[in-house]
Amino acid sequence: MSTSPEKPSSRRSLLTWFSGAALAGSAAISAIANFVFMKPRATYGQPSRYLIGRPDDYPTGTRISVDARRICVVREGQKLAVISTICTHLGCTVGISDTGFACPCHGSRYDQDGNVTGGPAPKSLAWYRVQLAPNGELEVDTNAQVNQGTYYNL
Amino acid sequence: MSTAAPPPTEPAAAARKTGGFLPGVLGLPKTIWDSVFRHSLPDSDLGAAQTSFSNFFLHIHPVKVHKNTLRPMYTLGLGVMSFVTFVVLTVTGILLMFYYVPSTTQAYDRMLDLRGSVAFGTVLRNLHRWSAHAMVAIVALHMARVFLTGSYKRPREFNWIVGCVLFLLTLFASFTGYLLPWDQLAFWAITVGTAIAGYAPLIGAKIQFLLLGDQAVGQEALLRFYVLHVVVLPAIITLMVAIHFWRIRKDGGLSRSPEADAVSPAGNLKVQLVNEAGAGKPTFGLMGFVRGPFTKVGNVPDNAVYSWPNLLVAELFVFVITIAALLVVSLLFNAPLEEPVNALHPPNPAKAPWYFLGLQELVSYSAFWGGVGVPGIEVLLLMLVPYIDRKVSGVGKWFARERFLANTLFLTFAFLNVVFIIIGTFFRGPNWALVSPF
Known part of the structure; x- marks a missing residue:
């Protein structure tokens, strides 16, 4: 063949x-x-865990916006929580308003707990875990989100 | 080819023949000149053809162009105008690079230095900024011209897609340049813009992270946008522009209606071959070969004119007018520069550049649909239109009756975009609430 x-x-x-x-x-x-x-394998931005001072810096009944960290510290009695002020719509920094939070960019509005009450925001503001560090300062971890309404008991 | 070319005179060759050293040296400037510019200014048809043919920069043109190409009211000169703005942007951009530092601590100060201490700094920055805005507008108008005259149809489908890509690249180049002054306008426009990219399904967050090089707009983002803006995008745009131009010639020149090609019965035009070599045996060269509607054999009369000087003068005219307009605007109006970046306090309202304000307006209703869905569908439809709308009728006429549906759809989309841009620009105030500009 x-x-x-x-x-x-x-x-x-x-x-x-x-x-x-x-x-x-x-x-x-x-x-x-x-x-x-x-x-990038390493970023040069802010660390995700940082200290924000002592609980006494946040008197009871106050809502204090820590602009540099883009968070809002809420204290009610002996309970304390940290709410992100990064708008869930397009990342602008929301301001504290009478009814909660308001975004200057596209008009998203949130209530005191960060629930969306108007505007284009798709979801509510994040709540970050906060606890007392050994040195007596409050430590926020923006990588760890907690459920809305989860307060840290001082 | 009615007139024969005069026998070429070559003084250098003559000098060699006479063998004189001095004549050779004296003739050196002329020899060098002739080796660079092979033809003196043409005074005959043959000379006009040879001039276009033998000059690198003119060779991008065909020797002859159809008369229709030169009708100002057909093209409105928008293609050349887009290219001129790109050239102005390249030149002013390179000059600005000599004084700019892509660093969050220095960029804004360098902007002030351009104003205060760099010679022509203000006018250069103005030129760069206004040309960028002009380029976006002119490229969009060029696209509208091509659409409304049905010029995307066979055989120009691919060039239409190249044009669509160039439009997107123009927007992206403009967007990346927007961050570089590192003022409030820049910072928040890019924060919003990259967040919109984050809404793309599946890969959105990854694209956003790749673009920014970090979780938020900062030094990494500034450096990345700088490299994209001054190297990557201009290189890609240059390549695509080259393809765009090359494709025009391969597709038989600019589009025109079949009537424009109608000519008197062929047969009474004599073609005279011209002996180029001068003396001795006649030699003839095949100068070029183009497929498609531009191929002409022997005795086919045409409606074409020589590119030199007709097309070149037309282009020069558009070039001068465009540069003059840009200069006047740049001398009268200063490019905006707001407060330096303050990552803590967005201006209220934080507005994107005008050409993205239509999108921002849509985004204020729904981030996904405004930022990804609607623009995605629009781009996809634009790119696919030559393959959807395949009837060949109505090409080469503005608002051809045969193209009523396609033109109406296009104009509706364009009109809606303009309406949204106007709403976003003039009717939106703090917290993006509706306000009256009056």
Whole structure:
């Protein structure tokens, strides 16, 4: 039986196919590598856990906006909570209003607990975990969100 | 080709023949000049053709263009105008780079220095800012022209897509440039803009993080936007513009109606071959070969004129008018510079640049639909339109009756966008509440 004339050409096409796949694969890996490169492994921004001072700095019955941290510290009696003032719509800093919070950018409004009462905001403001650090200061962890209405008992 | 070219004179060659050293040295400037500029200013048709053909910068033009291309009321010069604004932006941008530092602690001071201590600093920054705004507007108008004359149809479908990509790149280049002054306007517009990107499904948050290089707008974001703005985007835009121009020629020049190609019966035009070499055996060269409606063989008469000087003068005219307008605006109006960034207090209301205010208005109803859904659908529809609307009738005429539906849809979208931009610009006050501008 003689060698079929298709044999060499099919081997060639297989090699061509492999080469093409190898080139395309390399290109894809390079592209992915670029995205990996672009994604920073360490960021230089603010730490997610920080101290905000002693409980005495926040007298009972007050709602104090800590602008630098973009949080609002709420104290009622011996209970204390930290609510984010980052608007859930597009990241502007909300201000404290008579009825709760109001966003200057697109008019989102929230009540005292951060529930949406108007405007385009899709969800309520985040509540962060807060507790006393060993040195007697309050420590906020913005990576740890707690359920709305979860107060820390001093 | 009615007139024969005069026999070419080559003084350098003549000098070599005479063999004189002195004539050779004396002829050196002319020799160098001739080696750079192969043709003197043309005084014949052949010269006009050869001038376009042998000059790198003119070679982007065809030797001849259709008369329809030169009708000001057809193109309104918007394509050339877009390109001129891009050139102005490139030149002023490179100059501004000499004095700018992409650092959160220095950027704003450098803006003040441009005003206070850099020669021509104010007018350069004004030119750059107003040209950027002009480019967005002109590219959008250019797109409208192409749509309303049905010019995206076969065989120009792909060039329409290149144009759509260029429009998006223009917006993105403008958006990245917006952050660089590092003033309140910049900071909050980018905070809002990147948050909109975060609403894209699945990959939104990742895109936002990649763009900012951090969780919030800060030094990383400034550096990233700077690199995108001065290197990445201009390089991509330049490449796409080259493809855009090249495609025009491959698609047979600018669009025109079939009537524009109608000519008197062929047959009574004599073609005279011109012997280019001068003496001896006649030699002829095939100068170029273009497929499609521009291919002309022998005795087909056409409605074309030589690019030199007709097209070049038209382009020069648009160039001068555009630059003059930009200069006048830049001398009369200063580019805005607000307070330095204060990440704690957004201005109220915090408004995006005007061309995004339509989107911001939509975003104030629904972040997803305003920021991702509606613009996504609009871009997709725009890109696909040559493949959806495939009838070839009505090409090359403004508001052709055959294209009533397509044009009406396009104008409706455009009109709604303009209405939203006007509402966002003039009718929105503190807390994005409706206010009256009057």
